[in-house]
Amino acid sequence: MNSKQARFLARNPKAMIRYQTTGRLPQSFRPxxxxxxxxxxxxxxxxxxxxxxxxxxxxxxxxxxxxxxAEQLYRFIKPQAEMIEGEPFPAESMRIKRFxxxxxxxxxxxxxxxxK
Numbered sequence: 001m002n003s004k005q006a007r008f009l010a011r012n013p014k015a016m017i018r019y020q021t022t023g024r025l026p027q028s029f030r031p032x033x034x035x036x037x038x039x040x041x042x043x044x045x046x047x048x049x050x051x052x053x054x055x056x057x058x059x060x061x062x063x064x065x066x067x068x069x070a071e072q073l074y075r076f077i078k079p080q081a082e083m084i085e086g087e088p089f090p091a092e093s094m095r096i097k098r099f100x101x102x103x104x105x106x107x108x109x110x111x112x113x114x115x116k
Contacts, residue, residue, distance in 0.1 A: 060099035
């Protein structure tokens with residue numbers, strides 16, 4: 001058991017009861033999507049340079065939120081490197097699970113609100 005799992009069990013009574021009755025720890029997973037893969041291929045400095053990005057179904061998310069820059073978008077869709085199963089974060093509920101198109105930087109630039 002790592003500290004993240006222990007903290008999750010301490011804050012989530014249902015998960016603690018499941019652990020006590022079955023002995024199974026909550027599993028951790030890495031959030032992933034084509035957009036996350038694209039943003040991870042860029043450096044943090046490059047992500048900050050890409051301004052005013054609007055999420056859309058063409059990027060694999062069922063919403064139309066606008067973010068100040070691509071770094072802010074990255075932190076929204078992947079708040080931590082590893083998440084605990086059952087730990088809620090808004091981007092996962094908006095992700096189109098069947099979306100598998102490989103995205104390029106051009107796809108991202110098409111969704112900028114104010115282009116230079």
